[in-house]
Amino acid sequence: MRKTKIIGITGPSGSGKSSARVFITNTVPNSAGVNVDMYAFQALHQEKELLTKLYGNRIFDGNGLINSDLFASAPEKIEIVNRATFPYITNQVVNKIERFNYKDLIVLDWFLLPIVEDLWKLCDQTVAVFPNDFKTRYLKMVKRDGGVERASCDRMLDYHAIGCDVEINNAYNKKFFREIHEKVLDNRPDIDIRGF
Numbered sequence: 001m002r003k004t005k006i007i008g009i010t011g012p013s014g015s016g017k018s019s020a021r022v023f024i025t026n027t028v029p030n031s032a033g034v035n036v037d038m039y040a041f042q043a044l045h046q047e048k049e050l051l052t053k054l055y056g057n058r059i060f061d062g063n064g065l066i067n068s069d070l071f072a073s074a075p076e077k078i079e080i081v082n083r084a085t086f087p088y089i090t091n092q093v094v095n096k097i098e099r100f101n102y103k104d105l106i107v108l109d110w111f112l113l114p115i116v117e118d119l120w121k122l123c124d125q126t127v128a129v130f131p132n133d134f135k136t137r138y139l140k141m142v143k144r145d146g147g148v149e150r151a152s153c154d155r156m157l158d159y160h161a162i163g164c165d166v167e168i169n170n171a172y173n174k175k176f177f178r179e180i181h182e183k184v185l186d187n188r189p190d191i192d193i194r195g196f
Contacts, residue, residue, distance in 0.1 A: 004101055007184065008123030009109040015129045016170035017109040023177055024107050024184065027191045032100045036110030036119070039092040043085035050084055082115075090118045097122065114163060127184055128164040132171040 007024065009017045018035065025033040044051065044066060051059045051066070054077045059067055071078070093108065100106050114120055166183045170176045185191060 004097070004103055005105050005124050006097065006122050007105065007107045007125045007127060008113050008120060009107065009127045009129060010111060010113040010164065011129035012131070013111060015131050016172070016176060017111065017129050019170070019176070020127065020129055020168070020180055020184075021107045021109040023180055024105070027181075028105050028185065028188075029190070030103055031105035031107065032103045033107045033109070034093060034096050034100075036089065036093055036108055036113065039089045040085065040110065040112070042092070043088040044081070046088065047081065047084050050081065054080060082112075086116050090116060093119055094122075120163075125166070125184065126164045127166045127168060129168050129170055132169045 009020050011017050021033040021035070025031045045064075048060070051071075055067075055070055055074070059070055061067055071081075097106055108119065108123065110116075110119075113123075114126075120126070168176070168179050168183060181187060181191060
């Protein structure tokens with residue numbers, strides 16, 4: 001029986017997780033990608049009653065979208081929402097993986113992947129993607145803002161990298177794709193990255 005390899009990609013928002021997933025699935029034959037954000041979005045909208053109870057009616061804007069600033073303003077409430085939504089997200093991703101069981105490779109990407117243990121442990125290889133200037137940006141913030149502690153920023157930096165097999169800095173150029181080819185795909189000779 002063939003074993004489908006699963007790669008899990010994590011990193012902060014805007015780091016290039018989706019770009020990495022799309023690059024891999026567009027270049028590796030018989031592979032598929034799973035954008036876990038889609039299931040997280042569905043799960044949050046299934047929990048409208050809980051969100052309204054926790055945050056009030058302002059949690060949704062006029063278009064029914066979640067007010068992300070208000071959502072992020074209360075970590076203790078996010079933990080409650082996570083406990084309510086993670087089972088649905090996990091179930092959807094596992095079902096998708098099972099439907100892709102004929103693939104040689106499946107790539108998951110989600111910024112919260114490391115804290116959903118049931119998904120994280122499914123991954124044969126884990127990758128943290130950071131924007132090239134991520135560490136610099138947070139170190140400047142620490143220096144500039146007296147209210148931001150160095151330890152707090154270090155935790156943000158470590159969150160995505162802890163336990164990852166590979167760490168990639170995204171300079172938003174061809175080097176990013178070459179680094180994925182080298183570190184994640186082991187320089188597979190059957191993959192032509194000259195166009196990237």
